[in-house]
Amino acid sequence: MKDVLKLLEENARMSNSEIADVLGLSEEEVAEIIKKYEEEGVILKYKTIIDWEKLGEESVFAIIDVKVSLSREKGYDDIAKRIAKFPEVHALRLVSGEYDFQVVIKGKSLKDVASFIAEKISTIPEVRDTVTHFVLRTYKEEGVTLFTDEEDRRLAFVP
Amino acid sequence: MSRRVSKIVENLRPSGIRKFFDLIIGREDIISLGVGEPDFQVPWRIREEMIYSLEKGYTSYTSNYGLPELREEIAKYYKRFGLEASSEQVLITSGVSEAIDLALRTIVEPGDGVLIPEPCYVSYKPLSLLCGAEVITIPTNPDFKLNYERIKNYVNERSKVLIINYPANPTGVSYSKKELEEIADAVIEFDLLVISDEIYAEFTYRGKHVSIASLNGMEDRVVVLNGFSKAFAMTGFRVGYAIAPLDILSGMLKIHQYCMLCAPITGQIGALEALKSLDEVEKVKAEYMRRRNYIVKKLRDVFDVRMPDGAFYIFPDISSTGLSSEEFAERLLIERGVAVIPGNAFGECGEGYIRAAYAVKFEKLKEAVERIIDFAKKYGKG
Numbered sequence: 391m392k393d394v395l396k397l398l399e400e401n402a403r404m405s406n407s408e409i410a411d412v413l414g415l416s417e418e419e420v421a422e423i424i425k426k427y428e429e430e431g432v433i434l435k436y437k438t439i440i441d442w443e444k445l446g447e448e449s450v451f452a453i454i455d456v457k458v459s460l461s462r463e464k465g466y467d468d469i470a471k472r473i474a475k476f477p478e479v480h481a482l483r484l485v486s487g488e489y490d491f492q493v494v495i496k497g498k499s500l501k502d503v504a505s506f507i508a509e510k511i512s513t514i515p516e517v518r519d520t521v522t523h524f525v526l527r528t529y530k531e532e533g534v535t536l537f538t539d540e541e542d543r544r545l546a547f548v549p
Numbered sequence: 550m551s552r553r554v555s556k557i558v559e560n561l562r563p564s565g566i567r568k569f570f571d572l573i574i575g576r577e578d579i580i581s582l583g584v585g586e587p588d589f590q591v592p593w594r595i596r597e598e599m600i601y602s603l604e605k606g607y608t609s610y611t612s613n614y615g616l617p618e619l620r621e622e623i624a625k626y627y628k629r630f631g632l633e634a635s636s637e638q639v640l641i642t643s644g645v646s647e648a649i650d651l652a653l654r655t656i657v658e659p660g661d662g663v664l665i666p667e668p669c670y671v672s673y674k675p676l677s678l679l680c681g682a683e684v685i686t687i688p689t690n691p692d693f694k695l696n697y698e699r700i701k702n703y704v705n706e707r708s709k710v711l712i713i714n715y716p717a718n719p720t721g722v723s724y725s726k727k728e729l730e731e732i733a734d735a736v737i738e739f740d741l742l743v744i745s746d747e748i749y750a751e752f753t754y755r756g757k758h759v760s761i762a763s764l765n766g767m768e769d770r771v772v773v774l775n776g777f778s779k780a781f782a783m784t785g786f787r788v789g790y791a792i793a794p795l796d797i798l799s800g801m802l803k804i805h806q807y808c809m810l811c812a813p814i815t816g817q818i819g820a821l822e823a824l825k826s827l828d829e830v831e832k833v834k835a836e837y838m839r840r841r842n843y844i845v846k847k848l849r850d851v852f853d854v855r856m857p858d859g860a861f862y863i864f865p866d867i868s869s870t871g872l873s874s875e876e877f878a879e880r881l882l883i884e885r886g887v888a889v890i891p892g893n894a895f896g897e898c899g900e901g902y903i904r905a906a907y908a909v910k911f912e913k914l915k916e917a918v919e920r921i922i923d924f925a926k927k928y929g930k931g
Contacts, residue, residue, distance in 0.1 A: 397839075401911075408915075411846045412839040540590055546573055546888050547566045548585040549671045549718075549895075 391423045395432070398424070402436040441536050443528075451480070451496055451525035452503045455489035458516045466490065469516050478506050489521070500524065561675045565875070565894045572882050580917040582905040583888035585718060587782040587861070589836075591819070592829045595781060598822040599815050607814055613806040615641025615790070616817045622824045623790055630750055631763035632773065634792045640801055641812045641820075645748050645776045645789040647805070650676050652744045652772045652791060653710075655800035657682045662708035666695045667896030668864070670718045670746065674896075683707055688898035693720040693855070693864070696728070700735040711736060713761065714746040716753055719895045719904035720864040721841075721857020726759045733764045742797075743771045748789075749860040751780035751830050754838045758859070762792065769794050772801075777816070779860075780830050781823040786816030837861050840907040840914055847918045851925035861908045864892065868901040870928035877903055885920040 393413050397404055406420045413420075427433045442449055458469050466484055473493060474482045481494040493511065497503035503524070512520055528536055566583075573579050590596075614620060620639040627634055642648040649672060657663060659681030665673050666687040677684050687703045689695055695713060713732070716723040724732070736743055743761060750758040762771035776789030789812075791801060805811075841856075844863055848854050852865040867877050874891035881887050892902030905921075907914055 396835075408843070411843045414842050414846075542588065544581075544584050544586055544588070545570075546579060546581040547569050547583040547890065549564070549566060549890065 394420060394423050395427065398433070398436075402438070439532050439534050443536075448499070449496060450498065450500055450503050451494060451528070452507070453523045453525065454491075454493040454495060454507060454511065455521040455523075456491040456493055456511065456517055457489050457519040458491065458514075459518050460516070464516055469514070472514060473511065476506075476510060478503075478510075489519075557679060557681070561678065564671065566890060569878065569882065569888065572879065573888065576886060578886040579882075579888055580886065580909065580913050580920070581888040582907065582909065582914075582917055583890050584906050584908055585862075586784045586908065587779060587833070588908045588910060589782055589833055591782050591786075592823075592826050594826055595783070595819045595822045599786075599819040602815060602818040607818060609814060611641075611811045611814050611817060613802060613811055615639070615812055616814075616821065619817050619821045619824075620790075622821060623792070626824050627760065627773070627775075627792060630747070630758050630760040632760045632792065633763070634773075638792050638795060638798055640791045640793070640798055640805065641817060642776075642789045642791060642805060643787040643809050643812045644778060645746060645774045646672060647787075647809060648772075648774045648776075648789050648791045648801075649673065649712075649744065649746065650679075651801040651804050652774070652793070652797070653677055653680050653682070654804050655797055656710050656742055656744075656772075660707060661710070662705060664700065664703060664708055664711040664741070666699070666713065668693065668719055668892060668899035668902070669712070669895055670714055671894060673712050673714075677712075686896060686898075688896070690898045690902075691866075693717070693722045694724070694728070695732060697731045697735045700732065700739065704735075704739045704741070708739060708741060710742040710744060712744045712746065714748075716749040716758070716857070716859025718749065718860055719862050719890070719892070719899070720855070721860045721862050722855075723753055723755065723758065723858035723860075725756055726764075729759060729761050730764055733761060733767050736770060737766050741770070743767070745771050745773050747773060747775045748779050750775060752834055752837055752861060753859040754834075754841065755858040772797055777820045777823055780833075781820075781826075783816065783819060783823065786813065786819055788812050788816040788820045837907065840911060843911075844905070844907050844914060844918055848921065851922050861906055863905050863907065864899075864902050865905070866901060867903050867925075870925060872928060874900050874903055881921065881924050885924045887917045887920050887924075 397409055406417050410417045410420045478495050479493055480496040483492045485492045495503050507522055620636040623639050624634050624636040653676050657680040661682055662685055663677040663682040664685050666689050674684050685703050687699050745761050760773055761767055762773045772791055772793040774791050777783040845854050845856050848865055852867055854863055854865040857863055874893045878889050878891040890904040892899030
């Protein structure tokens with residue numbers, strides 16, 4: 391019944407009755423499947439992808455590479471939890487390569503984000519080094535391109 | 550000069566769809582379910598590969614047969630439909646459209662019989678007539694399936710070739726291996742050749758597509774046709790292919806080298822890349838299957854709709870509205886802005902039906918379905 395998840399992942403607003411018609415299930419079955427996944431924590435949340443820039447709303451995103459030093463008492467998971475709990479942290483991943491964590495910060499202004507990093511991230515004892523990349527423009531988010539340059543050019547009638 | 554256009558061409562029936570184009574001029578509200586091509590774009594990795602090839606200067610003719618690597622890959626690819634063919638048996642053409650023409654011209658002599666089950670794709674009959682063939686149409690309604698009996702009832706001593714297309718445009722009908730074996734029995738018994746148009750093979754929702762050429766006794770009798778227009782949405786690139794017994798293939802090559810020379814190189818390069826991105830096809834197929842389920846379920850409230858086995862068409866019986874196919878299509882277009890194709894465009898026995906393609910985004914499909922249901926209710930049923 392992962393098909394239900396695939397549909398919702400693509401469009402969280404698809405109604406139960408539409409999902410039912412598309413998958414050949416009953417509406418009740420769909421409701422039950424969704425409820426089960428919600429209870430199990432497989433479905434975490436329903437969100438909407440918004441192009442705020444279009445409305446002139448200024449949000450600032452920064453990607454920070456964070457290098458940490460580990461100890462017997464403090465491993466990656468412990469440090470990650472500490473960073474992840476800040477609401478300013480939009481996404482957090484442990485990554486391979488020169489740095490350990492990739493932290494995505496969302497803030498209202500450049501200053502806002504910069505001071506958060508300086509005050510809250512760099513000051514964590516295990517953090518050895520950070521490199522901050524401010525996001526200048528987003529072209530694709532969650533698999534959705536934020537630009538449109540293709541349209542339906544097909545003829546209306548093709549045998 | 551008393552006759553400038555040949556009699557045979559003059560007698561060809563013009564496409565019945567032309568007039569519908571005039572009806573949509575200036576209208577912004579049209580949702581078209583009349584399109585026989587996919588709504589998704591050519592996958593980017595294919596387009597990107599073609600762009601790169603142009604940058605590198607791949608702009609020349611290719612071998613008449615097509616790119617050797619592509620022929621090789623197609624021979625391998627067709628194993629998924631059960632057929633073991635060698636790359637020498639593959640000819641790259643400008644779409645299946647050209648391949649149908651080549652196959653017919655290679656096989657048919659004036660007076661030879663061509664058996665065509667109807668309703669069917671619009672080009673089979675005219676292209677056969679251009680060869681001077683005696684065309685015998687086999688009506689297949691109401692289930693739209695060809696079988697042993699139907700072939701037996703229509704075959705005669707002049708019959709030389711049978712054209713089949715599955716999954717079928719416009720009905721979406723396909724065949725299981727067992728059903729194909731029954732057709733193959735008739736083919737052997739009546740000593741026929743087969744032109745098998747398998748362009749919708751990837752969009753098979755019930756069971757797996759089996760090429761009729763892979764069945765026992767069929768090796769030497771079948772010209773398989775397929776291409777990249779439907780599964781990879783490469784309609785504008787015109788790349789198709791034939792897999793045929795060598796004697797027929799070399800005949801087809803002769804005509805191809807004089808009338809087309811080769812399929813466009815950019816498209817061939819894209820096609821080669823396409824065979825490496827079969828995952829994308831799976832995704833598209835899953836999406837079409839969902840849309841099929843949706844439209845069939847919804848329209849069954851007002852029409853008799855057969856669940857299609859493949860392709861991206863439904864072929865509902867609209868006779869309950871009391872309208873002819875053409876009246877239905879015309880009024881639906883004018884009154885509700887939904888474009889469909891009248892069933893009789895695919896043969897006389899398609900009268901009383903329409904073809905609706907679900908190759909539109911789900912949101913649009915929903916809107917179109919609502920409009921059709923509303924329209925159908927106005928005309929009596931529901």
